[in-house]
Amino acid sequence: MDHNQFKTAAHSAIDDKDWAQIQEDVDTKIKPGLTHWQSPNFMAYYPACVTYPSILGEMYSATFTAPAFNWLCSPACTEMETIIMDWVAKSLALPECFRSTSETRGGGVIQNSASDAIATIIVAARERRVRELLLAEGLKEGTPEYEDRKFDVQAKLVAIASDQTHSSGAKGALIAGTRFRSVTTRLEDNMEMTGPRLREVLEKCDKDGLTPYHITLTFGTTNTCSVDRFAEIKAVLQEKPAWQHIWVHIDAAYAGASLVADEWQYIAKNFAEGVDSFNMNMHKWLLVNFDASVLFVRNRLDLTSALDITPTYLRNPYSESGSVIDYRNWCISLGRRFRALKIWFVIRSYGLNGMKAHIRKSIGLGDTFAGLVRGRSDLFEIVTKPGFGLTVFRVRSPQGASNGAGGSSDRVVKDEVANDLTKKISELVNTRGEIFITSTVVDGVCVIRVISANALAEEKYIRNAFDVIVRTTEEVLQEQK
Template sequence: MEHAKDVANGAQTPQSSGQHTSINKPQDPMDSTKFREAAHAAVDEIINYYDTLPSRRVLSSVEPGYLRSLLPSGPPEDPEPWHEIQKDIESKIMPGLTHWQSPNFMAFFPASSTYPGMLGELYSAAFTAPAFNWLCSPAITELETVVLDWLAKLLNLPDCYLSRGEGGGVIQGSASEAVVTVMVAARERYLREKSEGLEGEAREDKIAHLRGKLVALGSEQAHSSTHKAANIAGTRYRSVPVHLEDDFALTGRGLRKTIEDCKAKGQEPFYLTVSLGTTSTCAVDCFEEIAQVAKDYPSIWIHVDAAYAGAALVCGEFQHHTAHFSAFDSFDMNMHKWLLTNFDASCLYVKRRRDLTDALSITPSYLRNTFSDSGLVTDYRDWQIPLGRRFRAMKIWFVLRTYGISGLKAHIRHHIQLGELFHSLIKSRSDLFAETEKTTFVHPSGPAGPGARSIHE
């Protein structure tokens, strides 16, 4: 209190008299030397984990809530040594893991993980930055643009998806995130087009009227992310029927009928998800037929969800699927599913990047800078819903360079061969039948009787 009075009365303090008090930086519990030791220990443990994966039980054996009883009620008051922390990985975390990288893992779709991808994640963590615009770290933005152009060419995507034109690619966290991102862009583009020429309240009234009529479409086999995205975007969702005789693919006639039914009810279809490999049956929609329907409804945004099977496009024998993609507005595939890259690495391409930025760009004064204002750089914050973003291009760059085009093709073809082998084994069973599409399988149980066994067992 006396000190405060002295300051108020103009008395000099050590700072005001030119003197400086020392402020001691707290000691870092993990300096560079300790980090080197811990990193070596962590790498050794990771390598041992992968070496022993085949012998580990795939599914965890724990009960819900198991971990809380094994951990303290709060964080430690004082620093703990790394070796104590590392011990808890094997004793507390490992029992609760399902080992997706195990060769014995047969559920869902694959989740890729490779050593080059891990190294990319390590560098990304070291260079951590929110990277919302070019100026944050130019290399983060520019490497993403370059590697996604590499990938687009590798997948045989049309030139309209390359950054040298009006399109380009951006890394999203998941295919679901990609769907909601492009659906928002589709909604805003549709409303902008339908209210063109109006101003003020007349425009607002028109948009408000249209919003209640918007409906997003996807086939009955489309991933649930499209329905979820419609909920987030505040629009209706309607599924388009598909049939066994069409291999569960969305057809042009089915799409046209659904669009006409919607319009007859006063609804406005503005968005459609088509699939290259659906989750349930790996169905491939009839892209040529859909492209023909699209000519009659140019305001409908068409998005290609190729989250899993899109990886097969690296092989020439599957690239015929992309022949009509130039008629569509966006395309997404997950490198983290089948293309040797650690989660997350969902690669979204748009034919007109302006459609994204018009919907998602908001620039307060604290985000403005000379480079962004020039229009000569890419600010990926305007291509996504979040502001900040990770340096995910690094691991993709490492994977593409480490494996090369030949290695990626060999990886996919090996899995196709395994799928064909498994197909032949299944077909040899008289008590089961299978609907197969390359590397996914559906095995309905055969009729009840001697020797029949329910696949659900």
């Protein structure tokens, strides 16, 4: 490509005067309407980090624009994605089976978001289960009988998740056109999906003549960062032959990032057996800007068997030979951006040690904040086990009704007064705009979530946030006296 020509062509489209006007509009019309996710005072949802190397990666990706729907469209895009996904799998200490070099034909792919990853996986799971059932019935693919029976069988399929699973679980089942059942969680189980609760749902499905085909387990739920009980659940899934065919997916969208730090890698050992796929979002906590949702599968043929519809205009000798990867058959989108580039830039710039340091710092800040909350047990109580940087707590009812005398009980119970107070204080804090936090409801209990884990997070900000919440709480309690 001739760079001088490009310069000329671009100059005819945009000159310095034009740009000055656009920049002014960005400053005066856009910036005031942004929610500042990169501010150290942003402590809502989960973080969505951005860093300089990542911005450069995005810019280069745009410059190299090539909608890499197959290998031939831009070999470097595909090849680097394969290499980078193997790096990421290794950095997260994921079991060998999720690498492109594995015996199980595993591999990773960059998806737009966890929602896309999970919808993709649910479709792949549906296709795999239907095919197994129809082949077991002796039907032959491509026949009219196969097609008719396929949709009858599909009508009985059920995807499963817990009531704490991200909404993408239910949305994925909806997109795939199948039923969905959720496993109830409870505060006394720390909002974790348990084996016995799952068994109840599976048995109910069996009783209703339905076929569970997919389950999403979560490592770090959206509400409280709880971790489903993997070992217990996997044991339940071994109890009946039909249950052994359920596609097990691990959604580690946020907390999966912690796996870069050695002390958390023991968790990944759970995924070595009995798990079909795993996703996490580097664009949450791992310093790469949105979007960089990485999805790993144990057997890539599960994806390509479900999603490959290759028309003539996409046929080429390289793809036909099976020697190259065409990532369009690993996801819903056909075209794709060169997102491996920004992951590469971030890994190269921060190094694995820099990434570990970032994760450890965030977890430390979370521990500090949880400690501050505990120190004011007159005002607040922790609702679920704090972890991975997140603290989930509520404002105590001044009557102290929620927890018996002195609020010393370990068990948080529903309390409408505390719920109203917590919601009111949370909304007041956000309205004032000094910090930004999220409130939610778990098992009927209204809670505040605080997490400070972006690139600019520091202890002074988390301490200030605590002061803001205390001040607002005292003010509201005073008014109510």
